[in-house]
Amino acid sequence: MPTITYVQPDGTETVLDVQPTTSAMRAAVSAGVPGIVGECGGQAMCATCHVLVRPDFLDVLPPMGEDEDEMLECTSTPRDGARSRLGCQISCGTLDALVVDVPAGQV
Numbered sequence: 001m002p003t004i005t006y007v008q009p010d011g012t013e014t015v016l017d018v019q020p021t022t023s024a025m026r027a028a029v030s031a032g033v034p035g036i037v038g039e040c041g042g043q044a045m046c047a048t049c050h051v052l053v054r055p056d057f058l059d060v061l062p063p064m065g066e067d068e069d070e071m072l073e074c075t076s077t078p079r080d081g082a083r084s085r086l087g088c089q090i091s092c093g094t095l096d097a098l099v100v101d102v103p104a105g106q107v
């Protein structure tokens with residue numbers, strides 16, 4: 001089962017075992033991870049699921065779609081290059097492990 005670690009700005013970590021059929025946003029919302037809201041339900045229309053992927057894990061992510069790329073211009077915390085992704089667009093099915101930081105502006 002894939003594992004995702006969500007790291008808060010104060011360093012607090014939440015480690016979740018996630019179903020391969022879910023997304024990094026849905027797993028966080030279901031577990032009540034602070035700072036991940038998922039307001040639009042995963043339609044890439046709100047950016048409240050913005051996460052900053054740790055550099056070691058960038059290669060395991062699916063490619064970024066056009067909708068995700070556009071929505072990342074609307075985040076509450078400024079976009080941080082390739083590290084910025086929408087959690088709702090990160091499918092857990094292809095992951096083994098992932099570590100993301102929750103942007104300070106979302107907490």
Ligand code: FES
Pocket residue numbers: 025037038039040041042043044045046047048049050071086087088089
């Ligand atoms: S949940 Fe709205 S953009 Fe990801």
